[in-house]
Amino acid sequence: MFIYILKRVLYAIPIALSVTVVSFMLVYLAPGDPLNAIAPADAPADVIASLKSAYGLDRPVPVQYGMWLLRAVQGDLGTSIASGRSVTGEVMSAVSNTLMLAGFAAFAGVLAGCVLGALAGYHRDSWIDRLATALSVIGVSIPHYWLGLVLTIIFSIWLGWFPAMGAGPGGSGEWLWDIEHLKYLVLPTLTLSVIPMGIITRTVRALVADMLEQEFVVALRARGLSGRAVFRHIAKNTAPTVLAVAGLQVGYLMGGSILVETVFAWPGTGFLLNTAIFQRDMPLLQGTILVLCMFFVVLNLIVDIVQPLIDPRMGRN
Amino acid sequence: MNMVSLQDLTVAFCGNRTASALNQVSLELGEGEVLGLLGESGSGKSVTLRTLLRLYPERNTRISGHIRVDGRDVLALKGRDLELYRGGTVSMVFQEPGLAFDPVYTIGQQITEAIRVHEAIDEQAARRQALHMLDRVQIPQAERRYDAYPNELSGGMRQRAMIALALACKPKLLLADEPTTALDASVQIQILLLLRELQQETGMSVIFVTHDIGAAVEVADRIAVMYAGRIVEQGPVAQIVHQPRHPYTAGLLASSVGMENRGKPLLAVPGSPPDLACLPPGCSFAPRCASADEQCHRERPPVLNRGNESLACFHPVLPFPEAA
Numbered sequence: 001m002f003i004y005i006l007k008r009v010l011y012a013i014p015i016a017l018s019v020t021v022v023s024f025m026l027v028y029l030a031p032g033d034p035l036n037a038i039a040p041a042d043a044p045a046d047v048i049a050s051l052k053s054a055y056g057l058d059r060p061v062p063v064q065y066g067m068w069l070l071r072a073v074q075g076d077l078g079t080s081i082a083s084g085r086s087v088t089g090e091v092m093s094a095v096s097n098t099l100m101l102a103g104f105a106a107f108a109g110v111l112a113g114c115v116l117g118a119l120a121g122y123h124r125d126s127w128i129d130r131l132a133t134a135l136s137v138i139g140v141s142i143p144h145y146w147l148g149l150v151l152t153i154i155f156s157i158w159l160g161w162f163p164a165m166g167a168g169p170g171g172s173g174e175w176l177w178d179i180e181h182l183k184y185l186v187l188p189t190l191t192l193s194v195i196p197m198g199i200i201t202r203t204v205r206a207l208v209a210d211m212l213e214q215e216f217v218v219a220l221r222a223r224g225l226s227g228r229a230v231f232r233h234i235a236k237n238t239a240p241t242v243l244a245v246a247g248l249q250v251g252y253l254m255g256g257s258i259l260v261e262t263v264f265a266w267p268g269t270g271f272l273l274n275t276a277i278f279q280r281d282m283p284l285l286q287g288t289i290l291v292l293c294m295f296f297v298v299l300n301l302i303v304d305i306v307q308p309l310i311d312p313r314m315g316r317n
Numbered sequence: 318m319n320m321v322s323l324q325d326l327t328v329a330f331c332g333n334r335t336a337s338a339l340n341q342v343s344l345e346l347g348e349g350e351v352l353g354l355l356g357e358s359g360s361g362k363s364v365t366l367r368t369l370l371r372l373y374p375e376r377n378t379r380i381s382g383h384i385r386v387d388g389r390d391v392l393a394l395k396g397r398d399l400e401l402y403r404g405g406t407v408s409m410v411f412q413e414p415g416l417a418f419d420p421v422y423t424i425g426q427q428i429t430e431a432i433r434v435h436e437a438i439d440e441q442a443a444r445r446q447a448l449h450m451l452d453r454v455q456i457p458q459a460e461r462r463y464d465a466y467p468n469e470l471s472g473g474m475r476q477r478a479m480i481a482l483a484l485a486c487k488p489k490l491l492l493a494d495e496p497t498t499a500l501d502a503s504v505q506i507q508i509l510l511l512l513r514e515l516q517q518e519t520g521m522s523v524i525f526v527t528h529d530i531g532a533a534v535e536v537a538d539r540i541a542v543m544y545a546g547r548i549v550e551q552g553p554v555a556q557i558v559h560q561p562r563h564p565y566t567a568g569l570l571a572s573s574v575g576m577e578n579r580g581k582p583l584l585a586v587p588g589s590p591p592d593l594a595c596l597p598p599g600c601s602f603a604p605r606c607a608s609a610d611e612q613c614h615r616e617r618p619p620v621l622n623r624g625n626e627s628l629a630c631f632h633p634v635l636p637f638p639e640a641a
Contacts, residue, residue: 215416222370222411223431223482224404233419311421 001308008304016297020072023289024065027282055081068286077287082279087287090272095291098261098268102253104189109196110246116197117204118231124209132201139198148191148263155187162186165265188264192257196249203245207238240311247303251296319385320490320522321346321369326382328361328368328546334594338364340546341382343620346490351516351523353537353554355530355569359590361546362526363412366492369524370403387489405435408483410512412495414475418467424478425451425463428485435486450481454511473504477511484515491516493525497532509535530573534558539625542566545591545601548620551627562633565602600631608632 052058077087120132156164162183211217211234220230261270269288276284328339339361346352354362367373368380371391384391387406394402411417419427428447451459454477467475476496483491493512497505513536516523527533533540540557542550550563561567568586588605591597600618603609613631620629621637628637
């Protein structure tokens, strides 16, 4: 087991390194010049040149990358060109907001998906199966931002139950765990949970339906196990796959919420990315992408490590 | 009193087409008796066993007739009674031990779990009982095998563990669904001997399903031959093997590999079993039978009974005593 974990961690290192290269280089592929954002359009050439050297943009790209990586591993992602604040600080506060949103959405989506999927798998071809399948197709194919807008219109404009945007009553203030603040979470969570709900429903339905056909389930019933006891066996058999799919979904939620965070003005990584792109704020963009990618790598690593703990067939060879 | 009594048991699976898997099967099994249920694939052997345990979903299965096991009406069992009956009164050894164990629980956990369904004892006592069972089916190093996952055991060991599981709750009737088919020839005989030994030790009744006449002869007191969801012939092992009456039984014997027909070409029964969704009106075997005449195609032959022998054929190879 220790060797297995060590191997997984070692595999993750080259992946993480390539991620840094890609996230650094991506910015150079994008059109636009970051200096346009700070320097006026008619700035003289020597001013541009001095700005360039101030931000290190006049060095060769590999050198820039090396310096950036060296600082990045020490936790310093540079300074935002647009705001002048430390990128690490900006990204971290955005990450904590997104983590909270993604956590709630993932929990809701995975829970709903498991329940719906299990019901559908158990009662195949019944009305509940058709309902769950319809919901999962809608969940996977509905555009996020559209759903967000529709929910906003219904629940904040017409009914006035939940606020339409922001992360708290006092503007961008501190997050507090009270009803007033939680209200701000409801609509973005609901919007965001729909995709994992759809995918998990489909996965669980297929797994459970397939599992029920297995000889060992017949054998379990032949031993006199009750429906609940058999369900426990099925749950443990499906858990590794569901976990893998859910892990990926949480990863997507971490970065894939750009549109939803923009619609609800949620101060998370998606919102930050959006801002960084529009302001051509390269250090901020690089930093945010890097942190998001690292989340993916770590999340997959965790799933890889947890899976064999549940499924004995994976770990012991 | 008989351990098992089936009367006109008819099972049909409904779907796009309705397949009649069992047609008016009547069968008696005494206490401590070992019955071999013989027939080719799709003849209804496994369906008989699984219906005995009520393992088919009620939604698309139509069952009629009567099943009495140990004096109880099986088709009327519900809820907790049904759970106690399954594995408690009657338990089953499956064909593929590799598929019949849950892959993510250890062998020991699964046996212990089954014991605790039927007996109100604590984890430790159940564990001791499970270890004792593993010992009894001659699994070496039972302590270690207790914590093994099914995929970590060989086929023969898995089948032994399956037998330990099936016998853990001291059933009165053991259903063995081709327990040796998935195993190596050398392991097959060991498992057969083990089953016979355990049967003699416990005195339980056994229904042993197989398509291997050799295996049936090895363990059974009596053999029932099934074809297309019907029992076409029943009798003691010696009678079935040496004086088969039904042309199908005779065909099966002629097509089996053995010392007595060494050097002669192997005679296969011509044709293939009928489609269960559209059975012929007369004898199901008539289309493949050399001695079939017009009556066989038109009418279903009635089942003749005498003692524990039975026959359903208009033109038996050897005459049935009562009919003669």
